[in-house]
Amino acid sequence: MKVITALMGITLxxxxxxxxxxxxxxxxxxxxxxxxxxxxxxxxxEKWQIAKDKDTKITGDVKVGSKVTIMYTMKAASIDAKDGAAKPEKKEKKK
Structure with missing residues (x-):
């Protein structure tokens, strides 16, 4: 029984x-x-510029001079993928 409970905990x-x-x-x-x-x-x-929007939860009065702790995540605004250089084909050695 303990083994099953442990496995369930690990899975969760x-x-x-x-x-x-x-x-x-x-x-x-x-x-x-x-x-x-x-x-x-x-x-x-360093000066950190952190974006905020209507969904940002703000507790207290944020004003110049007040000490704040900001929680944030990094989110891509755009991704522009370029084709990578083609890998050269490997030549097989003749025996």
Missing amino acids: LAATTVYAGPKSYQVTGPVLEVKDDMVVVQKGS
């Missing part, structure tokens, strides 16, 4: 890992600028 864990969404990241720092479509946060010596 594997299934949730496979179907998980994109990895989440976070940045924390003071707000430098706030616009309708983005927030600029200072992280060390």
Whole structure:
């Protein structure tokens, strides 16, 4: 019985890992600028521009000078694939 329960747990864990969404990241720092479509946060010596839209969940008052923690995912805006160089054919050695 313990073996079956363990196997079910492993299967469930594997299934949730496979179907998980994109990895989440976070940045924390003071707000430098706030616009309708983005927030600029200072992280060390870098300025991070993070996009936001109507679906972004905002808790509290985001204003210049306030410290925020932003959770974000990386999402492709577009992908332009180019044909790769054709691989040269391998010649068979004669024996």
